[in-house]
Amino acid sequence: MLEVRHLSKVFFEQNDPQKPGLIALYDISLSVRRNEFVCLLGPSGCGKTTLIRIIAGLLPADRGEVLVNGNPVTSPGRDRCMVFQQFGLLPWRTVLGNVEFGLEIEGMGREERRDISRQYLELVGLKGFEDYYPHQISGGMQQRVGIARALSKKPDILLMDEPFGAVDAQTREQLQEELLKIWAKTDTTVIFVTHSIDESIYLSDRVVIMHSRPGRIKEEVAVELPRPRWEGDVKADPRFAQLRARVRESLRE
């Protein structure tokens, strides 16, 4: 489904475009099956956003390639959708207008995209805030608008860059559950960046651990906990604790 092959990315110095400043990614290879849920975990600055932007087609790589269903990625496509770490909301559009954006670009009619957008806003718990502007709502709410916008496009591959970073713990749990339910219902493939070990284990089939300077994949940890995970208390499962210890150990080295 998604193949990342020997991907490398170098950033150059701002004031000297000849001088390499940083190896953001070095020889990254990753293969993701259809409907798999993969979490990227790693310290700040290890290249998670860079990797996800290359997969999205927003940034060219210096070496290697990304294949989606065997086709190389050179630009953004409708099969992939992105939830931005900095929310990426358009300040001149209302909450509803922001969710509509993706569908509008696609050319969907006004009524239809409004209906769909309202549904997804309700799903992320923002019913009643349709006419607010982004700066009038909290960071966590803005982030949920970004999530609703991405979900509304029903992409094959959902790229999520720390989508729950700015929401409170309770909302976070709710959104995690919602995301898992949506994911279970569809055959979406999810690449999910997070800083939280627990979140990565709770959500994913596989935790990909990265380290920095240069940005590399250090280890992949398969998470074979039973699904659905929102029923019962998965986090109390002894296997959960083992995985947590293992991932933490790997991050620490």
Added chain:
Amino acid sequence: MALNALEQQALVEINPSQAKPFRLTDYLRLVRAASVVLFVVLWEYFGRQVNPLFLSYPSAIVKACVQLLIAGEFQRQAIGSLGIYAVGLGAALVLGILLGLLMGRYRLAEYLLDPYVYALDATPRVALIPLLLLWFGLGAPAKIAVVFLSGIFPVLMNTFSGVRTVSGGLVDVGRAYGAGEGKIFTKIIMPAALPFIMAGVRLGVGRALIGIITAEMFTAVTGMGALLIRYSSAMATDKFFVPVIFLALLGVILSGAVEALQRRLAPWKETERAL
């Protein structure tokens, strides 16, 4: 959103509208109106004591205005000036915004055009008027050219810097959701740069007004500028003030209109303002 039950209850307790002492800053419009009235009254009083060759006063100006309107001279000149102004300004806005967008988005366009833009912008437009008169004669084309050159640069420069400030992040959002270059322009760059563009339009509207009057004063044949020259050489200060006040009002109205348009087009900026 409506307040929920708990919020309602809290509201009763807080009672936010209570206990507001009298502050002059709560009556700003009234203060402004009073200031204008006071000014007019003072002008009338002291103006009457000055030799009318040098200064007129409001009631005399009103009288002169009625006379000019009845004679029809004023309207004819005003309409002539406004027509030229509209054509020149329209061209300046369209081309200014277009070039500004291109130069802001494409490095190639920027480096291709910026020597001329900066050079022309730095040249005082008055310096070019004699040349333009030489090229186009004393009629409308020369004046349109002056208005155009006066109005285009503030629009172009502001649009340009507005586009430059649009963050790459916003453009990425557009691209990530499948927008091509055309939609990036219309759905990301233009709305993001809109407050800058409107600020440029507002400046351009004022500069173009200066342009038309300067040009007409040079040619001194037709238009508001010609009237100014004619009445001042005749020392008819009461008539002289008629076009002056007309221009002042026109300037205020136009910039108010642009501001109102901006508020309509960019409501998000309005709520964002701290004061």
